[in-house]
Amino acid sequence: MKPLVQLLHFGYHQAMSCIFPVAIFGTLALSSAIEIPFLHRYDAILLILLGVQYLMYRSGLETRDEIKVICIFHLIGLMLEIYKVWMGSWSYPESGYTKIFGVPLYSGFMYASVASFMCQIWRRLRMDMTGWPGLTSSVLLGGAIYFNFFTHHFIPDFRWWLTALVFIVFWKTWIIYRVRTITYRMPLTLAFIIVGFFIWSAENIATFFDAWKYPDQHETWKLVSFSKISSWFLLVIISVIIVAQLKHVKASRTTNDSGLN
Incomplete structure (x- = not known):
């Protein structure tokens, strides 16, 4: 019975951490089926997601620091989207007033939703890490991945x-997480793979509802290439590096402030 209780608690925290990603996919699904009067679909999606973020902040589901992280990821994702659309990797074929260089502003939220999940699950499961490689190696690796x-x-x-470098740099790194009173741990690289697979699955849902289209999906929807899992695997690493470093900085400031009092 106890393992079942633990699993239910773990599932609850996972579900609560996915509120913003679920809001995104729900909005994509509804907006593809229901036409919103006086608004282009892309513009309506942006307004709805801004409203969701506001409600999550006002209700306490997200903290001010988490909103800051989400904004950082929105900007990082939007820059990547603009470049990829310019290179013809995928496209946003619908009209919209809130498009920059062919990319709707809401697209950055799809990257920010990964940050939202990371921040939420970190707080809810009281996560920590052991064997973190440090600022220099992690940031250099994250930067190399992003620029690639x-x-x-x-x-x-x-x-x-x-x-290969990820497995070398993070081979000693473990995630520590807590469900109720029991502490668990998992290799960080395994967590990268699991999250990358689920984001790839979510990407298939997003393209099905015309969030964007790959070149081979313009005639009819097709399953996103399995090779994209490796891309999301690497993107998740960037997310974890940024979130982990920001958490470390915040923890250091809290410790210093406590020492001064």
Whole structure:
């Protein structure tokens, strides 16, 4: 009976941490089926998601610091989207007033939803890490991964070399998480793979509801290539590095403030 109780508590916290991603996919699904008068679909999605974020903050589901992290990820994602659309990797074929260089502003929220999940689950499961490689190596690796998303259009794609580096750099890193009074742990690289797979699954849902289209999906919807799992695997690493470093900085400030009092 106890394992079942633990599983239910774990599932509850996972579900609560997914509120914003679920809101995104729910909005995509409804907006593809229901036409909103006087508004382009992309503009309506942006307004709805801004409203969801406001309600989550006002209700206490997200803290001010978490909103800051989400804004950072929105900007990072939007920059990547603009570049990828310019390179023809995918497109947003519908009209909208809130489009920049062919990319709707709501698209950054799809990256920000990963940050929202990371922040929420970190707080809810009282997560910590052991064997963190440190600021220099983690930031350099995260930066190399991010820039590879841009540079592989002009120079060789180093994603598999970077993936190998991930396992080398983080091979001692474990996630510590707590469900009720019991503490568990998991290799960080395994968590990268699991989250990357679920984001790939979510990407299939998003493209099905025309959030964006890959070149081979314009005639009819097709399953997103399995190779995209590796891309999301690497993107999750960037998310974890940023969130972990911000948590570390905040913890250090709290400790210093406590020492001064």
